Amino acid sequence: MNHGKKYGFTLVELLVVIAVIAILAALLLPALSKSKSRTQTIACLNNLRQLSICWHLYAGDYNDLLVPNDNIAGGTPGPSWCQGTGILETNTAVIESGLLFGYNRSTALYHCPADVSTVVSLSGIQLSQPRNRSYNLSQSVNGDPTAWLATHIPNFSKMSQINEPNPSKCLVFIDENEDTMLDTHFGMPTVNYGNTNQWWDMPSNRHVQGAILSFADSHAEHWRWVVPKIAQSNPMPVTTADRPDYDRVRAIIRQKL
Template sequence: MNRKQGFTLIELLVVIAIIAILAGMILPALSKAKAKTQGISCMNNTKQITLAWIMYGNDQEDWMMPNFESGDPNDRPLSWVTGWLDWDGGTDNTNWLYLVDPKYAQMGNYMSKAAKAFKCPADNNAMPKGSKGVIGKQRVRTVSMNSYMNQNAGPGEAYWDTNKDNKGLRIYRKMSDLKKLKPTSAWVIVDEHPDSVNDGCLFPEAGIVNEGGIKVVKGDTSRSTWRDTPSSLHNGACGFSYADGHSEVRKWKTKPMIVDCRTVKFIYMPDTIQIGGDRTDWDWFGAHSAEVY
């Protein structure tokens, strides 16, 4: 009786090689499919938030939803969201109420059952070792609002459109204020870099060599930095929504935003990402944030 022979060593090596080749072909395709799915989900999220923002304007006689950077919510009109995010592990980082409870956030009147919309699906960063919070716990929010969309200052604070850093840049109070900068071009919601996000505002301004907020684009930006930094969570791209209600995931064009911005160091990082000599992304961002008058 003949015994069945198994695979020879050479045959096994050939099979392993074929599997490796197939894996090399399939895994990148799966990665691209996952990234595309995350991008679509991100756009749906930011669009949902912006449509709620538009509904507020319709309900409030054209006034935009209040938007401020920090401080006690009791000192001023209740903001679109509240809470302060960081990597130290404070309870604000994991508290959905600051996003969807009308007691704490204006968005709560429109999105009480849509808390997950505030978190970009591509943001899987969690509390690092050494934080006071639960290690491995993810934060509840990735998105921030354009600071020029009805930013409010509290008692004793100056409005950013009148101080030396932002002189001549318009803060929009009503939907109808968006004329020169059209609703189709004015971004409202953005995915902020995990090391940059804290309050609900993102300030489109430069640091270090500050020549006047967004107007720094007229000067030398080679040594300037982004004060608050948009994300690059989508493989060198960032999620945006606009005042007309549409959303997109926009590819960055410059190395600081494509490469440097993809690193997460789990530390607060204002004035860290350089604008660089190529101002393509900075120019675009400024032109879609506010108008100079």
């Protein structure tokens, strides 16, 4: 009785198959990673466009007045577009109590999908809980919560005042570095302050060594940096290599009182 021959893979054939699979994986994984990064960038761009629309709607409802940006580290918080300290907040109540939340009741808008940072306890211990906010509002748009800031850091209080820089070049929201999220206010020195060689707050580095920014005309952009944005101290000195990035951001901040 002939049962026929049984065929199977030889060891060499199995090794060849495994090698081919490994090569295909090596070719596909970078493409998948790049695709994920691109998707996160698109989502972050959309978040800031949506927040900018909320920002515009507020001004439309309040006779051209810009939403207060009145929550700065070391100051006494007042009514503001958002409340809280990004690195500490363990729930979304500080977002929901913000003045912009009523225009779009999605807390997800406040978090960049590429932001994997976690909250820190009051004692400085890193916790496992993801943060709920990645964005801050520029000091240039109604950001004078203290008398000192009002005389040193120029800002616009009305939408119609935005002219230098013009609306398409005036920073509104920014995807901020996770290590400088100490309030809801993105600030940096201006010509009135004197020292223009330090970052107070720093942009993020999450999007292919870049960050997402939105502007007063409601458009958003992906900016790539010359050097990575790593906050090692606060304030952070500006290096020679970092100067082009610093000057680029400074150009979209109001300078003149």
